[in-house]
Amino acid sequence: MSDKVLEIRNLNVTFPSLERNVHAIRNCTLHVNRGEILGLVGESGSGKSVTSMAALGLLGSSARVKGNIRVVGREIIDRSEAELQEIRGRKVAMIFQNPFTALNPFFQVGRQVLDALLNSHFMSKEEARKRVFQAFKDVHLPDPEIAFNRYPHQMSGGQLQRVMIAMALVCEPELLIADEPTTALDVTVQAQIILLLRELVAKKNLSILFITHDLGVVAALCDRVAVMYAGMVVESGPVVDVLATPSHPYTSALMKTVPALGQTKDDLSYIPGQVPDMSVPIIGCAFAERCTKVSEVCHKQAPPRRAVRTDQFSFCHNASGPVALDEIVAGGRL
Amino acid sequence: MSSLDGFQANPALQPSWTRRISHFASTNTLLFVGGGIFLLIILAALFAPWIVPFEPNKIDFSHKLLAPSLEHLMGTDALGRDIFSRVVYGAQTSLIIGITVLAISMAIGVPIGLAAGYFGGKVDMLLMRISDIFLAFPPLLLPIAITAALGAGLFNAMLALAISWFPWYARIVRGSVMAIRKELYIDAARAMGVGSLRIMFRHALPNSWTPAIVQGSMDFGYTILAAASLSFIGIGAKPPTIEWGLMVALSRSKFLDYWWTAAFPGLAIFVTVLAVNLLGDGIRDMLDPKYRSAR
Numbered sequence A: 001m002s003d004k005v006l007e008i009r010n011l012n013v014t015f016p017s018l019e020r021n022v023h024a025i026r027n028c029t030l031h032v033n034r035g036e037i038l039g040l041v042g043e044s045g046s047g048k049s050v051t052s053m054a055a056l057g058l059l060g061s062s063a064r065v066k067g068n069i070r071v072v073g074r075e076i077i078d079r080s081e082a083e084l085q086e087i088r089g090r091k092v093a094m095i096f097q098n099p100f101t102a103l104n105p106f107f108q109v110g111r112q113v114l115d116a117l118l119n120s121h122f123m124s125k126e127e128a129r130k131r132v133f134q135a136f137k138d139v140h141l142p143d144p145e146i147a148f149n150r151y152p153h154q155m156s157g158g159q160l161q162r163v164m165i166a167m168a169l170v171c172e173p174e175l176l177i178a179d180e181p182t183t184a185l186d187v188t189v190q191a192q193i194i195l196l197l198r199e200l201v202a203k204k205n206l207s208i209l210f211i212t213h214d215l216g217v218v219a220a221l222c223d224r225v226a227v228m229y230a231g232m233v234v235e236s237g238p239v240v241d242v243l244a245t246p247s248h249p250y251t252s253a254l255m256k257t258v259p260a261l262g263q264t265k266d267d268l269s270y271i272p273g274q275v276p277d278m279s280v281p282i283i284g285c286a287f288a289e290r291c292t293k294v295s296e297v298c299h300k301q302a303p304p305r306r307a308v309r310t311d312q313f314s315f316c317h318n319a320s321g322p323v324a325l326d327e328i329v330a331g332g333r334l
Numbered sequence B: 001m002s003s004l005d006g007f008q009a010n011p012a013l014q015p016s017w018t019r020r021i022s023h024f025a026s027t028n029t030l031l032f033v034g035g036g037i038f039l040l041i042i043l044a045a046l047f048a049p050w051i052v053p054f055e056p057n058k059i060d061f062s063h064k065l066l067a068p069s070l071e072h073l074m075g076t077d078a079l080g081r082d083i084f085s086r087v088v089y090g091a092q093t094s095l096i097i098g099i100t101v102l103a104i105s106m107a108i109g110v111p112i113g114l115a116a117g118y119f120g121g122k123v124d125m126l127l128m129r130i131s132d133i134f135l136a137f138p139p140l141l142l143p144i145a146i147t148a149a150l151g152a153g154l155f156n157a158m159l160a161l162a163i164s165w166f167p168w169y170a171r172i173v174r175g176s177v178m179a180i181r182k183e184l185y186i187d188a189a190r191a192m193g194v195g196s197l198r199i200m201f202r203h204a205l206p207n208s209w210t211p212a213i214v215q216g217s218m219d220f221g222y223t224i225l226a227a228a229s230l231s232f233i234g235i236g237a238k239p240p241t242i243e244w245g246l247m248v249a250l251s252r253s254k255f256l257d258y259w260w261t262a263a264f265p266g267l268a269i270f271v272t273v274l275a276v277n278l279l280g281d282g283i284r285d286m287l288d289p290k291y292r293s294a295r
Helices: A048-055 A081-087 A109-120 A125-138 A144-148 A157-170 A187-204 A215-221 A239-244 A249-256 A296-300 A326-331 B017-027 B029-046 B083-119 B121-135 B141-150 B154-181 B184-191 B196-232 B244-250 B260-287
Strands: A004-015 A022-033 A037-041 A064-071 A092-095 A175-179 A207-212 A224-229 A232-238 A306-309 A312-314
Touching (some): A004 A048, A004 A207, A022 A037, A022 A207, A022 A224, A037 A048, A048 A064, A048 A175, A048 A207, A092 A157, A109 A125, A109 A144, A109 A157, A125 A144, A157 A187, A187 A207, A187 A215, A207 A215, A215 A239, A224 A239, A224 A249, A232 A239, A232 A249, B017 B029, B029 B260, B083 B260, B121 B154, B141 B154, B141 B196, B154 B196, B184 B196, B196 B244, B196 B260, B244 B260
Parallel strands (some): A037 A207, A092 A175
Antiparallel strands (some): A004 A022, A232 A312, A306 A312
16 A cells, blocks of 8 residues: 555546536645644635535536546545545545534534444443543543533633544544635634644554645645645645755745734735636746736746655746656655 | 643532433423423323213203213213213324324324435435425315215324325435435445445434424314314214214304303413423424533
């Protein structure tokens, strides 16, 4: 078995409609190695959430999906709902941005976690209960017995996100997809959740695809980072390398937008322009319209994928380094 | 970090039973009043043989059309039957009608609404157009036609009412399921590998049946009235059966001179419908998690 728990190759997602087809994901390629946390960053509308939904086969029938997605060696695209249910929960679990709405308000949280566990594993109720309590302890929910009988509206956001993480982990998946799990939480709780995820990765040999637009969180949590723009990964590599020496102008621009303490409101920087219209075909580089280092070739030719250094790849005409061929990518490491 | 978000709950400080009941009554007044009256009606129906002073169908012409007195609390009808005894027995019939009609129409309507709302698209189209056929008839015409086709009788009348009623439940449930379908916890459940059928009944149904239950409680009274109407035109309950609507209908040539022959069965219908409606409102307040108070 490969050491990649998630492998997305040349993923294309289109949402067809009568007037225009929205090409939300264009040739997206990324992977998550076993035991690592990959941060997937990008601004709103860059296709982060669509990618994560596609990885679980959760896009509705309105989406046209092409390419390859393999979760723990199993193909996801074009599989039946029954086959997908084998993978969901058991091999891969997901936590969401807003823990307040991700739990059914009608049932006690413990019962919901219990349900999730019994749905994917055959075991006695007592055994399952024990495991739920253990999971609650693992995510540092104090008094698991009391937490078990709480309704979602009786808990705080941080507690609910812990419950969600417990629910995801109680089924012992190999991959956790976290779609902006800390965005709806305040900063101190966010720090607790990040510490918790780090701890769980170390303890349970878990891998995480962590979707966020917060580069600060990426720096604190992730091993590698993939930067998405207009439906494709424009740069990827180890967090230290990418954040210290970004090779794609979009990554650099994104980093400049992170506000620092002591900055005044006049210093707040942003990336001028907006994400290109995904319903018209993009010729050349998608970022060309907003790029500061734009040259003529950027408007004509799609940039090749260049290996900037070991493990760091960039889709930019200006990046230095040899062009990485797809075959090499397929055989070795990204 | 774990001590920061601990629960401030102490099992030793749980309130006592009496406190819980009085708290429940004060926070759910409607439910308490409506439920109380409804409970009395149910008890009356259950223990009718021990409550009534007279045999409800015993004809006694020497005591016909007597005004209410201590002996005959609600007077007697044209055949000398004790109206109080008949009203108590009538509770049985009315409750059975209400429960049966609602049970059948919900059993048909709720799954249809769930499937239509959850799957949407073609499934929704097909199921809703079928329901629309039943909604296209005037409210009482369809039951009359169906009863006429099946043959007169109380059970056929109930079946006919249920068949002409289910589209309301299908529509109500469909509407709330469509809203809930977009909730994150449905996606979350799917992401955990939960099957469609299970999501429908476990997640969509409990969050969408409140309007159906409230509608049901309102319909409960209307069902009794509709069944009485069918009895009135001679295709519902037949005379040995004791039914409030039928009692009102049978007294229609008398009640101008002998008010009690129609007033007490009518009052029984009124009180029952009122109690059930209060109960319905109370149930809605209680079932909606946003209204639910911390225990």
